[in-house]
Amino acid sequence: MQISSKLPNVGITIFTKMSKMALEYGAINLSQGFPDFDVAPDLIDRVHHYMKSGMNQYAPMPGVPALREAIANKTEQCYGYKPNVDTEITVTCGAIEAIHSSISALVSAGEEVIIMDPAYDAYQPIIELQGAKAVRVPLTSAYAINWQSVAEAVTPQTKMILINSPHNPSGAIISEEDLAALEEITAGTEILVLSDEVYEHIVFDGEMHQSVFKSEKLRKRCVVTASFGKTFHATGWRMGYLIAPEVLTTEIRKVHQFNTFTIHTPTQYALADYLQNPATYEAVAKMYQQKRDYFLKAMKPSKFKPIPSNGTYFQLMDYSAISDKGDIEFAEWLTKEVGVAAIPTSVFYADGRDNKVLRFCFAKHEDTLKAAAEKLCAL
Ligand code: GLN
Numbered sequence: 001m002q003i004s005s006k007l008p009n010v011g012i013t014i015f016t017k018m019s020k021m022a023l024e025y026g027a028i029n030l031s032q033g034f035p036d037f038d039v040a041p042d043l044i045d046r047v048h049h050y051m052k053s054g055m056n057q058y059a060p061m062p063g064v065p066a067l068r069e070a071i072a073n074k075t076e077q078c079y080g081y082k083p084n085v086d087t088e089i090t091v092t093c094g095a096i097e098a099i100h101s102s103i104s105a106l107v108s109a110g111e112e113v114i115i116m117d118p119a120y121d122a123y124q125p126i127i128e129l130q131g132a133k134a135v136r137v138p139l140t141s142a143y144a145i146n147w148q149s150v151a152e153a154v155t156p157q158t159k160m161i162l163i164n165s166p167h168n169p170s171g172a173i174i175s176e177e178d179l180a181a182l183e184e185i186t187a188g189t190e191i192l193v194l195s196d197e198v199y200e201h202i203v204f205d206g207e208m209h210q211s212v213f214k215s216e217k218l219r220k221r222c223v224v225t226a227s228f229g230k231t232f233h234a235t236g237w238r239m240g241y242l243i244a245p246e247v248l249t250t251e252i253r254k255v256h257q258f259n260t261f262t263i264h265t266p267t268q269y270a271l272a273d274y275l276q277n278p279a280t281y282e283a284v285a286k287m288y289q290q291k292r293d294y295f296l297k298a299m300k301p302s303k304f305k306p307i308p309s310n311g312t313y314f315q316l317m318d319y320s321a322i323s324d325k326g327d328i329e330f331a332e333w334l335t336k337e338v339g340v341a342a343i344p345t346s347v348f349y350a351d352g353r354d355n356k357v358l359r360f361c362f363a364k365h366e367d368t369l370k371a372a373a374e375k376l377c378a379l
Pocket of ligand 1: 013015016031032033034168
């Protein structure tokens, strides 16, 4: 049968590819972003508790009220804005469902969405599935947003601007000035903002995460997507959520209800309990900063050149002093011959630009990072 592909240029993701290769060659896997340490026993106990107490049927479509209430309180505590529990918060199957359902609900064929370049691999295909166009605006060499270029990319077809801070793959974070620039560009327009903030609690060196919620002006036009998988190192649980004004949420829920409908009930109750203690998410930045610093120190004798990471659990490394190979070829060679898997960053660029930079995930035990660094230092 001849199928005309809706995504002719999309294959399996680089994360699936590199994790599979790491497994095949027995390499230390610093490629796909997931922790190799476990979820807090307390949280696991809460899930078990709710499973045993009969919370095993469909949750309400937007999410269980206790979890939405806890999310509202957390948002207020972190960013000074309390979203409406009933009309603005929706629990989703990972942040990717939040992103997919939001773009599907809000972006139509022929419209344009501005995304940055490099960008997380999922954004463009999801936009294109709507028959819409992804307009990519290059980040600066320090992975900052060039607002002048964003302003120039706006056309009458621009429906949405998608930002991602802390940024995957670079680890760059936005500042208050970035929020002000975004306010200015969108003022007096109908442009929506999708702010992918899944690494909100992984920000380093005393910096603050600049959520769009901090801006009263942006809040009105923003969908924010968030991830319990990232914050509580439970990427396999697929627990995310989105927050958006009621007019947007109403439309997004129309898609969500026919997409995943509802999310795993006992885990929602467990997270609602767990969020009562802010220390659970406040401790995450320090834990990852220690890991980042440990990895950087262990890599110091190597020929890899680190590119500063202010957030996320990723560290970019320039390998141009080691090899002339293209980054995909180098990442494959590293996995097979050296025994460490990483992500080539060219895949995040529209034109596949090869800066000879790899992304390493440091969400790992120190022993894992040490073993990887030893191999990488030998190069
Ligand atoms: N977000 C993860 C990363 O950047 C990947 C998730 C996935 O494999 N789709 O590594």
